[in-house]
Amino acid sequence: MLVRRRRTALILATAATTAALAGVGVITAVSAHAAVGCSVSYSVASQWQGGFGANVTITNLGDPLGGWTLRWSYSAGQQVTQAWNATVSQSGSQVTATNVGYNGNVGTNGTASFGFNGTWNSSNPAPSSFSVNNVTCTGGTAPTTPGPNPTTPRPTTPGPTTPPPTGPTVPPQTGLVGWATQNGGTTGGGSAASTTVTSASALTTAVGSSSAAVIRVSGTISCSGMLRVRSNKTILGVGSNATISGCGLNINGDRNVIIRNINFHGWDDDAINVQESATNIWIDHNSFTDGYDGAVDVKRASDFVTISWNRVYGHDKSMLLGHSDDNASQDNGHLRVSYHHNWFDGSGQRHPRVRFGNPVHVYNNYYNNVSGYGVASTENAGVLVEGNYFENTDDPYHLGEGDSGPGSLVARNNHFVNSGSGQTGGSVAGIPYSYQLDTASNVKSIVTSGAGTGRIGL
Known part of the structure; x- marks a missing residue:
């Protein structure tokens, strides 16, 4: 059984984030008729005066991805200071996270996770939206452009040839804890x-x-x-x-x-x-x-x-x-x-x-x-x-x-x-x-x- 302990404030922050991200999807520019979409989980794993650690998980609901760049903006001046399992940069309020060599390929129903530490001042609200590969996350799965005959059903795209790994349903905490x-x-x-x-x-x-x-x-x-x-x-x-x-x-x-x-x-x-x-x-x-x-x-x-x-x-x-x-x-x-x-x-x-x-x-x-x-x-x-x-x-x-x-x-x-x-x-x-x-x-x-x-x- 997975046991979680969270400060009340962090529970509320995570719940608010979940509500804000409900139905959020990730779309990447693949072939014209590819099924695309995913969900993003952003959670504050730990928070202290002036600093915090966060975990992010992308779940790919569409066709396999061969690489990803996730972007979001902060509304309260937060700054990312260091990251793991992704290359993260920030310009003003805009944050860009790109896969590293071993987690760029994400199959259908697969996930990619990373974490980071950051700083905050008066408040630390979660981002309200995300985009992947410069396409706004919209939820669901759909082709990026209409096919030549919209009335013809799109063939079902097969999933990955190997099943996703089994294990804990929540990625382990790899940021600063304790x-x-x-x-x-x-x-x-x-x-x-x-x-x-x-x-x-x-x-x-x-x-x-x-x-x-x-x-x-x-x-x-x-x-x-x-x-x-x-x-x-x-x-x-x-x-x-x-x-x-x-x-x-x-x-x-x-x-x-x-x-x-x-x-x-x-x-x-x-x-x-x-x-x-x-x-x-x-x-x-x-x-x-x-x-x-x-x-x-x-x-x-x-x-x-x-x-x-x-x-x-x-x-x-x-x-x-x-x-x-x-x-x-x-x-x-x-x-x-x-x-x-x-x-x-x-x-x-x-x-x-x-x-x-x-x-x-x-x-x-x-x-x-x-x-x-x-x-x-x-x-x-x-x-x-x-x-x-x-x-x-x-x-x-x-x-x-x-x-x-x-x-x-x-x-x-x-x-x-x-x-x-x-x-x-x-x-x-x-x-x-x-x-x-x-x-x-x-x-x-x-x-x-x-x-x-x-x-x-x-």
Whole structure:
């Protein structure tokens, strides 16, 4: 069963959008007698002061499309800041979204989905109309021009030769969700001009700048140690092969940082270290393998962090949350992190290992052949383990770890294949944000097809 949680305002916004789009169709200029039409779903997945994340799905009701360009206008000054699964640009109020290489072909009754983050000021109304390939969406299916004999019935156009894929009826949330939407939200470098880096020296300079920036990592950058990342940065890998090898990124007391679509390999400390009260961090769609210590460690009172759609493989210590049993005075009331749709692929431990944070939200992750343990709640932490898929994982979750005393752990709606049953106890604070919970039995296919680098069209 698909479970949705939405703020009341977002429910009303989505309902209004649905009403506004009822009967809306998409028409594309194909052959003169092609049957055309579709529907568009536009929903605000999360919203915070000054920012929001949205998901868009086109359902093709007519003949197959070989590519699409979707356009709409905003009426209240909203601005798109970054997107995934589509190339999106904006001129004034007009927004243009074009397919990327892998989702341009849309068969009859097929769908194409993408998501984006944006900014808003006084209000955030949904668009009132859409067009595809410069033709206004009108609903229904009809030929773009009349045939030579209008009285002759048009032959029925066959659908795709293969059936549409089965799975969840609502696309998974691939935009920003979770704790990083709180505390004012996380926008990284926002609309700042982008710069592309190809060397360690250029990367070091770019991430260490005091100015807001969008930094695009191209190719393999070899380095050592930890590179300091300052506030208001978006760090994006270009394509599927962008790699940082030998070193890691250190967010030390700064805020509003996004790291996406990068392969981290062979780091000599941590791959990503979030510490010293760093806040509003989003770590998304990266891959981690063969490093020394943690893939993603969050500690020393850091807060409002989302870690999503990453893949960890060929590595032992994955994700530590809270570094020491002796740090309660600094960490209590902080270390609030969401871990969702990550793929722990034959990794060892700490998925995550949690101290003090409450609530920590671990949902819709895929654990496969985990050799040590999945989740550990220690030192009075509160962890909600929800809707995950555990396969060949003897110890999916437990209380306490090593010399650390137990925390609380609530587990619900998880799916187990050849795995242990886990240990639970205590209670966990409520989750304050809206999120979509995918059905646990679908999580394996969802995560393996979407986690890691090269999945977001950058």
